[in-house]
Amino acid sequence: MPAVAETRKTVETLGQNTYKWGFETDIEMDIAPKGLNEDTIRLISTRKNEPEWLLEWRLKAYRSWLEMREPTWAKVHYPPIDYQDVHYYAAPRKKPGPKSLEEVDPELLRTYEKLGIPLHEQAMLAGVEVPEGQEARAPVAVDAVFDSVSVATTFRKTLQEAGVIFCPISEAVQEHPELVRKYLGSVVPVTDNFYAALNAAVFTDGSFVFVPRGVRCPMELSTYFRINARNTGQFERTLIVVEDGASVSYLEGCTAPMRDENQLHAAVVELVAMEDASIKYSTVQNWYPGDENGKGGIYNFVTKRGACRGARSKISWTQVETGSAITWKYPSCILQGEGSVGEFYSVAVTNNHQQADTGTKMIHIGRNTRSTIIAKTISAGQSDSTYRGLVRMMPKASGSRNFTQCDSLLIGDRCGAHTVPYIESRNMSARVEHEATTSKISEDQLFYCRQRGLSEEDAVGLIVNGFCKDVLKELPMEFAVEAQKLLQISLEGSVG
Amino acid sequence: MNAIAPVGVNAAAFLDRGDVKANAQRQKAADFLRHAGLPRAGVEAWKYTSLRALADVPFAAAPQAVDGSAVDTLLAEVETISGLGAAASRVVFVNGYFDVGRSRLPTGVKISTLAAGTLPDDGIDPAGDVTTALNTVLARDGLELVVPEGVDAGCLLLVSIGMTQEAAPVSFHPRHRIVVETGGRLALLDASVGRGQYLHNPLYDIAVAQQGYLSHARIQAEGKQAVHLAVSHARVAAGGVYDSFTLTLGASLSRHEVHAGLTQAGASVHVNGAQLLSGHQHGDLTSVITHAAPDCVSRQTIKNVLSDQARGVFQGKILVERIAQKTDGYQMNQALLLSDGAEIDAKPELEIYADDVKCSHGATVGALDDDQLFYLRSRGIPDATARSILIRAFLHDVVDQIDDQRLKDSLNLAVEAWWTREVA
Numbered sequence: 001m002p003a004v005a006e007t008r009k010t011v012e013t014l015g016q017n018t019y020k021w022g023f024e025t026d027i028e029m030d031i032a033p034k035g036l037n038e039d040t041i042r043l044i045s046t047r048k049n050e051p052e053w054l055l056e057w058r059l060k061a062y063r064s065w066l067e068m069r070e071p072t073w074a075k076v077h078y079p080p081i082d083y084q085d086v087h088y089y090a091a092p093r094k095k096p097g098p099k100s101l102e103e104v105d106p107e108l109l110r111t112y113e114k115l116g117i118p119l120h121e122q123a124m125l126a127g128v129e130v131p132e133g134q135e136a137r138a139p140v141a142v143d144a145v146f147d148s149v150s151v152a153t154t155f156r157k158t159l160q161e162a163g164v165i166f167c168p169i170s171e172a173v174q175e176h177p178e179l180v181r182k183y184l185g186s187v188v189p190v191t192d193n194f195y196a197a198l199n200a201a202v203f204t205d206g207s208f209v210f211v212p213r214g215v216r217c218p219m220e221l222s223t224y225f226r227i228n229a230r231n232t233g234q235f236e237r238t239l240i241v242v243e244d245g246a247s248v249s250y251l252e253g254c255t256a257p258m259r260d261e262n263q264l265h266a267a268v269v270e271l272v273a274m275e276d277a278s279i280k281y282s283t284v285q286n287w288y289p290g291d292e293n294g295k296g297g298i299y300n301f302v303t304k305r306g307a308c309r310g311a312r313s314k315i316s317w318t319q320v321e322t323g324s325a326i327t328w329k330y331p332s333c334i335l336q337g338e339g340s341v342g343e344f345y346s347v348a349v350t351n352n353h354q355q356a357d358t359g360t361k362m363i364h365i366g367r368n369t370r371s372t373i374i375a376k377t378i379s380a381g382q383s384d385s386t387y388r389g390l391v392r393m394m395p396k397a398s399g400s401r402n403f404t405q406c407d408s409l410l411i412g413d414r415c416g417a418h419t420v421p422y423i424e425s426r427n428m429s430a431r432v433e434h435e436a437t438t439s440k441i442s443e444d445q446l447f448y449c450r451q452r453g454l455s456e457e458d459a460v461g462l463i464v465n466g467f468c469k470d471v472l473k474e475l476p477m478e479f480a481v482e483a484q485k486l487l488q489i490s491l492e493g494s495v496g
Numbered sequence: 497m498n499a500i501a502p503v504g505v506n507a508a509a510f511l512d513r514g515d516v517k518a519n520a521q522r523q524k525a526a527d528f529l530r531h532a533g534l535p536r537a538g539v540e541a542w543k544y545t546s547l548r549a550l551a552d553v554p555f556a557a558a559p560q561a562v563d564g565s566a567v568d569t570l571l572a573e574v575e576t577i578s579g580l581g582a583a584a585s586r587v588v589f590v591n592g593y594f595d596v597g598r599s600r601l602p603t604g605v606k607i608s609t610l611a612a613g614t615l616p617d618d619g620i621d622p623a624g625d626v627t628t629a630l631n632t633v634l635a636r637d638g639l640e641l642v643v644p645e646g647v648d649a650g651c652l653l654l655v656s657i658g659m660t661q662e663a664a665p666v667s668f669h670p671r672h673r674i675v676v677e678t679g680g681r682l683a684l685l686d687a688s689v690g691r692g693q694y695l696h697n698p699l700y701d702i703a704v705a706q707q708g709y710l711s712h713a714r715i716q717a718e719g720k721q722a723v724h725l726a727v728s729h730a731r732v733a734a735g736g737v738y739d740s741f742t743l744t745l746g747a748s749l750s751r752h753e754v755h756a757g758l759t760q761a762g763a764s765v766h767v768n769g770a771q772l773l774s775g776h777q778h779g780d781l782t783s784v785i786t787h788a789a790p791d792c793v794s795r796q797t798i799k800n801v802l803s804d805q806a807r808g809v810f811q812g813k814i815l816v817e818r819i820a821q822k823t824d825g826y827q828m829n830q831a832l833l834l835s836d837g838a839e840i841d842a843k844p845e846l847e848i849y850a851d852d853v854k855c856s857h858g859a860t861v862g863a864l865d866d867d868q869l870f871y872l873r874s875r876g877i878p879d880a881t882a883r884s885i886l887i888r889a890f891l892h893d894v895v896d897q898i899d900d901q902r903l904k905d906s907l908n909l910a911v912e913a914w915w916t917r918e919v920a
Contacts (some may be wrong), residue, residue: 073540393861395836408846408848410848410850410851410853411851412851413818413821413850413851413852414818415849415851416847416848416849417846417848418845418846418847418848419844419845419846419857420843420845420846421842421843421844421845421859422543422841422842422843423840423841423842423843423844423859423861424839424840424841424842425831425833425839425840425841425861426838426839427833427836428833428834428835428836428838428862428863429862429863430861430862431860431861431862431863432859432860432861432862433858433859433860433861434844434857434858434859434860435856435857435858435859436844436846436856436857436858437855437856438846438848438853438854438855438856439853439854439855440851440852440853
């Protein structure tokens with residue numbers, strides 16, 4: 001029975017007690033010297049063969065970054081980061097394009113395999129063209145980003161026929177400069193915050209998606225982000241623009257090797273939805289969380305924001321955050337278009353010494369805008385997890401609505417779970433509702449499961465999955481399965 | 497973290513008035529104020545309330561001698577609002593000084609006043625927050641009341657009257673200490689009124705011992721130009737109850753900060769309140785409830801009714817320490833916006849380090865419910881009356897949470913009086 005096989009596989013994974021994505025790929029890298037100054041930025045810009053305006057934009061960001069202070073309001077603690085001790089550019093060394101799978105760097109292929117990318121897609125990722133139309137199931141187009149450099153993108157032809165642009169942002173700068181120039185930084189300005197400014201100055205790659213008017217993107221788009229090289233920061237930048245009446249579903253997965261030292265990840269994601277457009281953005285974040293003593297792990301300081309510019313547009317964020325030593329992330333929606341909709345579904349799990357301060361911002365500007373926030377926070381071990389969210393009703397947001405639900409689950413008595421919602425309303429006809437609860441796994445539920453022969457660990461897994469159901473059901477199917485397993489693995493060792 | 501506290505507005509005008517040399521607490525408070533300044537936007541604990549305006553007003557020390565007939569008029573007003581009548585026991589403070597002539601001291605309790613210049617060693621961190629620091633530097637007088645073991649001290653009215661002379665702005669900073677010993681009981685109705693431009697900055701040091709009971713209802717009905725900055729530090733021991741309520745009606749700018757600590761198992765605290773604001777009033781209720789022992793209960797319901805360009809702020813934090821298993825914490829914050837210019841800012845916060853707890857909070861913001869209005873209108877009730885019924889029902893819900901019937905009646909009267917004035 002598949003269910004039994006599934007359970008066995010899960011138990012096996014649990015038994016390993018390791019971070020299964022903790023491998024390192026030995027690929028020849030092109031690395032810039034450590035440190036950040038205008039020369040580093042010029043180097044990145046030159047390597048990327050960027051137009052003058054983009055270099056100026058980066059330098060402007062860098063100059064304002066110099067004036068900015070690192071934010072300290074989040075409930076996270078870490079030693080000061082030396083921003084000069086990081087490589088700001090690391091790229092897999094370019095070779096002439098491979099003609100078949102055999103010619104592809106085997107290390108890269110092995111990485112894809114470990115990442116769980118199906119073989120036919122591996123070929124695509126590696127740049128080998130396979131006759132299309134062979135796909136039996138609905139395919140997923142994948143863009144793989146290694147240390148902030150996009151290495152390959154699949155299914156570009158199919159997408160092109162539909163009019164969808166899906167390519168590395170560095171390529172979009174060359175091929176669609178007018179689009180990039182129009183939208184880059186229009187949602188997250190270069191001076192937005194410390195990490196966003198840093199990203200704007202040094203970003204090396206990321207994904208670019210453009211769905212033209214009236215097009216429903218024929219397949220799900222997916223990006224795998226991986227930090228590989230040592231002492232590098234990953235600063236990718238994603239820009240998704242969806243025109244009137246168009247729609248797209250975008251998935252993002254993140255992994256990194258196990259290392260003793262902390263690595264910085266400061267990404268920026270910008271979404272633009274025009275009239276009647278819809279964007280669904282799903283993340284399964286599984287950066288290396290550090291070991292059980294809190295050594296190593298990724299600092300995940302990310303700015304994600306979507307602008308619902310057109311009437312009736314919709315942006316939906318779904319995130320499952322299990323990785324990273326520290327997560328500082330607030331995917332937000334600016335609901336400008338009349339009747340636009342913002343959604344945020346989040347599961348954040350922390351174990352051992354992880355710290356997460358995550359949530360969302362819903363800024364209601366237009367009339368009759370609606371937003372829903374469902375956030376589930378699970379803390380185990382000695383971790384601390386905070387939901388921090390803002391709902392703001394601006395004076396013109398008549399008839400707008402928000403509903404927020406935040407639930408926290410504590411596993412063990414050495415962890416912390418916190419809820420910090422900010423509610424600001426300046427419109428009398430806008431309605432805001434917020435509720436939050438904190439509890440532990442009930443003895444009754446555990447007893448019920450144990451009595452039916454489930455091990456304590458499986459019982460906890462089952463209960464946690466039930467607790468997160470409202471969020472997990474928002475994920476695309478393949479991701480939902482992966483996320484459920486991740487939850488179980490992340491909480492491993494937290495009971496008993 | 498490399499936290500650099502944002503520096504607020506210079507508090508030098510206040511510091512110059514304080515005699516800080518004599519006392520270590522005052523010295524510490526002054527150092528804190530000198531460093532932190534008066535909060536302005538950007539300081540997290542004062543996210544929605546800025547004291548910037550205070551820096552521009554030359555507040556002088558409030559005079560002890562003022563126009564007696566004006567004081568009597570205000571005192572009569574308080575008696576009317578509270579419904580307690582002229583016969584009730586009362587303690588009267590005028591411009592922060594104890595007014596023995598107008599007070600009618602109750603029997604069975606120990607009453608004294610803070611001698612000028614001395615500060616009791618009450619264990620309150622003088623540098624914990626700005627309101628406390630300001631009071632610590634400038635406190636001159638205050639009520640010291642002890643309800644002895646097992647005594648039911650009944651109901652006491654504490655009146656504070658603020659008064660300017662020749663319209664020069666003044667400030668006063670009384671420091672009150674209320675102790676309920678083991679098994680003692682007290683219902684304290686605390687009303688602040690006044691005229692002119694003044695700053696009233698009271699500190700309440702409250703200790704409820706085992707099985708003790710203190711119901712403390714505050715009616716803040718300060719003058720229209722007044723600034724009211726109050727802070728309560730309450731500690732509740734095993735089986736003790738501190739039932740508090742703050743009704744904010746007056747002042748152009750006000751904030752009441754409550755720090756309540758549940759220090760022994762089985763203690764309870766209620767931090768309820770209502771803010772009824774109109775015009776350009778700004779009212780802030782901020783509380784930090786710390787569960788520092790197992791099996792304690794905290795309850796909080798805050799309601800805001802805001803019209804015109806009024807701005808209501810609620811910041812409520814429930815902190816559950818690791819030791820505080822079996823905590824039962826509940827917090828509800830609701831706001832009714834009656835006009836398009838009104839604004840509510842709320843930050844209900846849970847910080848939880850114990851796993852076997854039951855903590856929840858809820859918040860709602862909106863206008864009067866159209867369905868409810870329709871229900872009443874369809875039964876022939878005129879629009880204005882229907883609105884009045886709904887607003888008063890909204891408020892009744894929270895006033896009803898007050899345990900002590902005498903205080904509940906007084907607060908209901910005060911809400912009714914406010915409503916009559918609003919409609920007029």
